Amino acid sequence: MSEVAVSIEHVSKKFRLYHERNQSIKSAVMRGRRSVHEDFWALKDVGFEVPVGSTFGLIGSNGSGKSTLLKCLAKIYYPETGSITYNGKIAALLEVGSGFHPELSGRENIFLNGSILGMSKKEITAKFDEIVDFSGVEKFIDQPVKNYSSGMYVRLGFSVAINVNPDILVVDEVLAVGDTEFQAKCAQKFRDFKNQGRTVILVSHSMTSVREMCDSAAWLSHGELVKVGPADETIDAYLDSLPGASAA
Amino acid sequence: MRYLKEVLASRELLANLTLREIRGQYKRTIFGQLWSLVNPLASMLVYTLVFAFILRVEPEAGDPSGLDIFAVWLLCGLLPFAFFSNVVQQGMGSILGNVGLVQKVYFARIVLPLSKVGSVGYNWLFEMGVLVVVLVIFGAFVWPWLPLVVVTMVLLAIFAAGIALMLAVANVHFRDTQYFVSIIMQIWMYLTPIIYPISLVAVQSDKYGGLFGTSVTILDVYRINPLERFVAVFRQLLYDNRWPDPQDFLLCAIWALAAFTVGLWIFRRSEKGLAEAL
Ligand SMILES: Nc1ncnc2c1ncn2[C@@H]1O[C@H](COP(=O)(O)OP(=O)(O)OP(=O)(O)O)[C@@H](O)[C@H]1O
Numbered sequence A: 001m002s003e004v005a006v007s008i009e010h011v012s013k014k015f016r017l018y019h020e021r022n023q024s025i026k027s028a029v030m031r032g033r034r035s036v037h038e039d040f041w042a043l044k045d046v047g048f049e050v051p052v053g054s055t056f057g058l059i060g061s062n063g064s065g066k067s068t069l070l071k072c073l074a075k076i077y078y079p080e081t082g083s084i085t086y087n088g089k090i091a092a093l094l095e096v097g098s099g100f101h102p103e104l105s106g107r108e109n110i111f112l113n114g115s116i117l118g119m120s121k122k123e124i125t126a127k128f129d130e131i132v133d134f135s136g137v138e139k140f141i142d143q144p145v146k147n148y149s150s151g152m153y154v155r156l157g158f159s160v161a162i163n164v165n166p167d168i169l170v171v172d173e174v175l176a177v178g179d180t181e182f183q184a185k186c187a188q189k190f191r192d193f194k195n196q197g198r199t200v201i202l203v204s205h206s207m208t209s210v211r212e213m214c215d216s217a218a219w220l221s222h223g224e225l226v227k228v229g230p231a232d233e234t235i236d237a238y239l240d241s242l243p244g245a246s247a248a
Numbered sequence B: 001m002r003y004l005k006e007v008l009a010s011r012e013l014l015a016n017l018t019l020r021e022i023r024g025q026y027k028r029t030i031f032g033q034l035w036s037l038v039n040p041l042a043s044m045l046v047y048t049l050v051f052a053f054i055l056r057v058e059p060e061a062g063d064p065s066g067l068d069i070f071a072v073w074l075l076c077g078l079l080p081f082a083f084f085s086n087v088v089q090q091g092m093g094s095i096l097g098n099v100g101l102v103q104k105v106y107f108a109r110i111v112l113p114l115s116k117v118g119s120v121g122y123n124w125l126f127e128m129g130v131l132v133v134v135l136v137i138f139g140a141f142v143w144p145w146l147p148l149v150v151v152t153m154v155l156l157a158i159f160a161a162g163i164a165l166m167l168a169v170a171n172v173h174f175r176d177t178q179y180f181v182s183i184i185m186q187i188w189m190y191l192t193p194i195i196y197p198i199s200l201v202a203v204q205s206d207k208y209g210g211l212f213g214t215s216v217t218i219l220d221v222y223r224i225n226p227l228e229r230f231v232a233v234f235r236q237l238l239y240d241n242r243w244p245d246p247q248d249f250l251l252c253a254i255w256a257l258a259a260f261t262v263g264l265w266i267f268r269r270s271e272k273g274l275a276e277a278l
């Protein structure tokens, strides 16, 4: 096996499900500072490796812990146990356009969003044309983004994120909003990424696109890793497990 | 050390977020930045009317500046306090106000409260600039003291940032913190000699003498308030035009460092859990 881009070892993540949550000081005092909660393990001892230069898919039904795993990768959540090691710079795209300021123009938001994602002003200036070009919203770049359509929003957000040029890109199912043309553009961008030896980890419910784009895939179910391996085999196993399995 | 490096690496983001606040703030208003003057001016008018005209509060004239204008004297204390109060209240709400960001993107969370220090500080700088012009018009010789004024402003900003950091964390876990704080800020303002001179407190304090048979007076307790020291230093520099009392100045610095150290420590400890707790 070639080099490893991300190695996930025995990662478990616990959430507290509050039955009665102390979100006010009064209730905390009245109940003697004890919130009533039960532990919920959203990830249970998940471990796999993602090789450098591969496109990796993460599949599973709703609530199986895919987004949670991505958030652990993105250092937004910190797992209770286990470790995640990276080999290179990571950028995560969990929701596009988070951090856009509605009153500011597209141009101002590119700079703002770019710096949230860790780019320097110089880098953004250098890539500015490319970002605008890829997003296809040139005409509206000086309009406040609150006047954008939701697709335009996604396009602009995605263009910024993809131009961060990370070694490892983590994407949650955000592309569904774009039109066919933009989705094709993104697929092409992922291929370019791969050709440059970069790694992409993506979550999708569209088995067709996972099959098309990914080399390998992991299947999560109720927080547990069921299967990891070549994309086709994993997808087939996943589809077979579904009731009334046949369609895809 | 690594944390410091990370925060330092985010300074461009900090600048951008501050700009976002500043630019977004008065977008599509006709008077724009002038609005930031309206609040202090309105308070100044009301307080002057009530406390100088009706209640006849008479602070001592500036020594050696010779200034004797209640409204100007008031502003020298009111503007710093308003800055402090705004930074604390906006800074503590900054994590909750950016849920979308905190849950979706990784970055040094500390830039959120700090960007509020920046944006509120920008307005404050503007207000203080206007105050300096007013002081000059009324014949105060403030120029030589401006560098020290700036140093004191930075100290107050550090102090406010420290408090905002502590409360930002508390506010995520207990959402009613912000309501408490807005009440506390009102009380705090009246416990600070902003609209009345501290000499009035001293008179009362002398009347009662030592508390509970000790040599501690009301005035000693009163002066524990860090904002009292800050207001004193600002008045000495701007209104009196003289060297600040070294003890006051030193205490400002100590309070600032202490608050910031504790605030940073608390914030760092809970930073990782913030996204989940939201
Ligand atoms: N902050 C949180 N607090 C409590 N529970 C959470 C939190 N975030 C996620 N969960 C729970 O963790 C489980 C996994 O959620 P996750 O978002 O990872 O699912 P997913 O696989 O991305 O699903 P989908 O396909 O619908 O996006 C869910 O049961 C969810 O309720």
Ligand SMILES: [Mg+2]
Pocket: A066, A067, A068, A172
């Ligand atoms: Mg999800």
